[in-house]
Amino acid sequence: MNTFHLRVAGIGGQGTVHLAKTLAAAAAASGVRVTMIERPRSAMRLGPITCDLCFNDAGFAPLIAPGDADAVLGMEPLDGVMNAEYYIKKNGTVVLQSVETPTVDEFVLVQRDSRRDEWKRELISHGVRVVTLTPEGEDMAGRNYYMLGAFMKLCPQLPVSVEAVENQLAGQSRNLEMLRRGLKAEA
Amino acid sequence: MGTILKEKTPGTGVLAYGYEAVARGALEADVKVVSGYPGTPSSGCTQALAAVAKEENIHVEWSTNERVALEVAWGAAMDGQRALCTMNHLGMNVVMDCLKYCNNYGVTAGMVIFAGDDVGANTSAIESDSRVLASAADVPVLCPSTPNEARQMTAYAFELSETLGCPVVIRSVCQLMMTQSVVPVGERRRVPHESGFKPNPRRVVMFEPGTMAAVTIHRFIHQNLEKCRVLLSEKQFDHIDAAEGRLGLVCCGVSYSLAKAALLRMGVNAPILKLSCVNPVNEELVASFAENLEALLVLEEGEAFVEERVAALLQKRGMAQKVLGRISRDIAYGGELFVGDLERVLRKALLGESCNPADGAMKPFLSERNLTLCAGCGHMGVFYALRKAMADYNGGHYAAFADAGCSFMGILTPAKSIQSATNMGGCISFASGVAYTAEPKVPTVALCGDGGFLHGGMSGLVNAVFNKANLVVILLDNAALGNTGVQPTGCTGTNAVGSSVPKVDLEALCRSVGVPYVDTVDPLKLADTKEAILKALDAPKPAVLVARQPCVITRLKNEKKAGLAPKTAVVDPEQCQRCGDCGELFCAAIIRSGQDKTIIRPDLCSACGMCVETCRNGAISVVEVHK
Numbered sequence: 005m006n007t008f009h010l011r012v013a014g015i016g017g018q019g020t021v022h023l024a025k026t027l028a029a030a031a032a033a034s035g036v037r038v039t040m041i042e043r044p045r046s047a048m049r050l051g052p053i054t055c056d057l058c059f060n061d062a063g064f065a066p067l068i069a070p071g072d073a074d075a076v077l078g079m080e081p082l083d084g085v086m087n088a089e090y091y092i093k094k095n096g097t098v099v100l101q102s103v104e105t106p107t108v109d110e111f112v113l114v115q116r117d118s119r120r121d122e123w124k125r126e127l128i129s130h131g132v133r134v135v136t137l138t139p140e141g142e143d144m145a146g147r148n149y150y151m152l153g154a155f156m157k158l159c160p161q162l163p164v165s166v167e168a169v170e171n172q173l174a175g176q177s178r179n180l181e182m183l184r185r186g187l188k189a190e191a
Numbered sequence: 192m193g194t195i196l197k198e199k200t201p202g203t204g205v206l207a208y209g210y211e212a213v214a215r216g217a218l219e220a221d222v223k224v225v226s227g228y229p230g231t232p233s234s235g236c237t238q239a240l241a242a243v244a245k246e247e248n249i250h251v252e253w254s255t256n257e258r259v260a261l262e263v264a265w266g267a268a269m270d271g272q273r274a275l276c277t278m279n280h281l282g283m284n285v286v287m288d289c290l291k292y293c294n295n296y297g298v299t300a301g302m303v304i305f306a307g308d309d310v311g312a313n314t315s316a317i318e319s320d321s322r323v324l325a326s327a328a329d330v331p332v333l334c335p336s337t338p339n340e341a342r343q344m345t346a347y348a349f350e351l352s353e354t355l356g357c358p359v360v361i362r363s364v365c366q367l368m369m370t371q372s373v374v375p376v377g378e379r380r381r382v383p384h385e386s387g388f389k390p391n392p393r394r395v396v397m398f399e400p401g402t403m404a405a406v407t408i409h410r411f412i413h414q415n416l417e418k419c420r421v422l423l424s425e426k427q428f429d430h431i432d433a434a435e436g437r438l439g440l441v442c443c444g445v446s447y448s449l450a451k452a453a454l455l456r457m458g459v460n461a462p463i464l465k466l467s468c469v470n471p472v473n474e475e476l477v478a479s480f481a482e483n484l485e486a487l488l489v490l491e492e493g494e495a496f497v498e499e500r501v502a503a504l505l506q507k508r509g510m511a512q513k514v515l516g517r518i519s520r521d522i523a524y525g526g527e528l529f530v531g532d533l534e535r536v537l538r539k540a541l542l543g544e545s546c547n548p549a550d551g552a553m554k555p556f557l558s559e560r561n562l563t564l565c566a567g568c569g570h571m572g573v574f575y576a577l578r579k580a581m582a583d584y585n586g587g588h589y590a591a592f593a594d595a596g597c598s599f600m601g602i603l604t605p606a607k608s609i610q611s612a613t614n615m616g617g618c619i620s621f622a623s624g625v626a627y628t629a630e631p632k633v634p635t636v637a638l639c640g641d642g643g644f645l646h647g648g649m650s651g652l653v654n655a656v657f658n659k660a661n662l663v664v665i666l667l668d669n670a671a672l673g674n675t676g677v678q679p680t681g682c683t684g685t686n687a688v689g690s691s692v693p694k695v696d697l698e699a700l701c702r703s704v705g706v707p708y709v710d711t712v713d714p715l716k717l718a719d720t721k722e723a724i725l726k727a728l729d730a731p732k733p734a735v736l737v738a739r740q741p742c743v744i745t746r747l748k749n750e751k752k753a754g755l756a757p758k759t760a761v762v763d764p765e766q767c768q769r770c771g772d773c774g775e776l777f778c779a780a781i782i783r784s785g786q787d788k789t790i791i792r793p794d795l796c797s798a799c800g801m802c803v804e805t806c807r808n809g810a811i812s813v814v815e816v817h818k
Binding site: 072107 | 204206231313314337365366369370371372373445448449451452453455456529530531534560561562563565566603743744774777779782783784792795
């Protein structure tokens, strides 16, 4: 079976861990070998967080090595491109949520970090496929699953089926609805 | 959480975190009492057991600090009930006093300490290695290499503890404990134990005739470790993976799994000694592994603990094999081992390929995003009011210190409201030390969370009263240990298993120890808080100001549960003059840009209302969010 390494990068409060746990549970329920490691900086909202999902790896090494991620799902675009810059494979896929949350430096300087665009251009110039999407809906609830749905559509190599993910979201109507909306998203 | 704890059929694989596997191991060993203090990566173990405490009829508690947790577990184990105590690496430093006593006096029923080390300090202020500390207390230490082994080892550790009559430490790290994987469950056993405190007559009262003296007990403990060495050698936790090669890898804990993964990526093989039992080390196994090798490369997370022991052992036996690792500078000190880094180290050691340890090394965290307080956190109000009060009081000259916890966020950019941070609860006594010699005109302030205050800050406050420290103490009472996952404290009103319990009355407690001035304020009310700080500065010392506001995460959850409509602050662009006053809160929900008017992100805002108060133009108001 093909291995697949996915890094999800976001900030506390976006449901990054929830999404990663759902994906891991869907994989395990489908008999796909999976490890999922969460790496929060603190329990607080707005802190950086990454989750690494390794599918069909033979051993136990849950953190993805540099240059070994097949895909990066950036729940915040700066965090997404920074992680992709270092961890994405050549010809990998990066899916970014468009909504920007300022870093402390951006906040203090009252200025947008220009590297947000520079890194993105650099990734594209290296042959990485970068797709940016704006989730539907005003509030944060379900945005994570909109992005997952969109990611699953854009990256069919992910060895987890939509049905398996939907089964894990049974009873979570908002998340299920947003996943389905994401599956219809146009890049 | 906790599905693995409910699985009844042995052999069934369940997706679980490493810390849940430890919890499952404890349940399989029929644990009866669980006590702990939160800290990554151990917190989840206690939380998982708390979630099943009622149906399993076990006692689970968050204790007020790690030492208390250990004392509780020890008491239970002396009463004949198997006990588990959980903490992170910082906690192991806190428990050392009790751990030495515990190992000297012994235990009756099995007692296991789960020490989760945050190697790399992912969510901690400092690194520390629990193997070193446990070893200093002459306590056996086991280090699992996979989640399944964590489960098996924990269950076995209770048996080992009972056989030896001493506590046993399970030491693990984030890379194992914070990972979900499918873990097969084992059989649940019922271990018959008679309840009732039965002191060991030879060990408990040391100075009576016929009992062991301290030196004799110390010798006995070392004999016990020899016995432990024999018992562990009969288990299969340590083993040799034979392969051709002149260089052998000695792997402790998770580094065994990581080394195997790295070798797999490289497509090469090497002899490996998996060493999970690190105190005491299986000397015969190490010697037989080294026999036909030229060098050993020791892979471990934390200090050069195994490396030193292996080197000493080979020297003792007159063996000339080189030992490589951190001491030899083949692996850098500090931080976690990552498979990518290991691959480079192994390429150099096994294949002679050039390798600069710094080149392209894995980065533990890749983010420009510094830690910040949650939008609407009451601490933000205190920091804001403190800066404003001090500016009015003496032009902003003051010395302020916090402890480990959310309060330490005051040290980070951009607010820089405090100068330094200490260990849990340590800021009050630290600030006292500063205050004794500080310029009288420069006020000294300690900012201590409720968790930190109950952890160790209370004794610091008594000391400050006792020694007349010229100090203002601000107790940031958010009724939670926010930084570690919003666990309850004595100020919450509920405990680990959700039972209602009386809240600690901080004001009464402070008065009862002789604090001459105690006041209370809601930190979301900025002017009131500034005023209260100014009053405390002029009050008899040590003065205490309790800034009480529930953790914003708790508040938002409670509001959602109560069905309250979500609210947000909004800026009227007609009124906004871009003066930047609201920006002084450093709230992450407030977005300013060079050209545009300020906006407030409704998805981040918690409608605390603090920014409304900062706006001199009346441009900000709180409204309901319409979906």
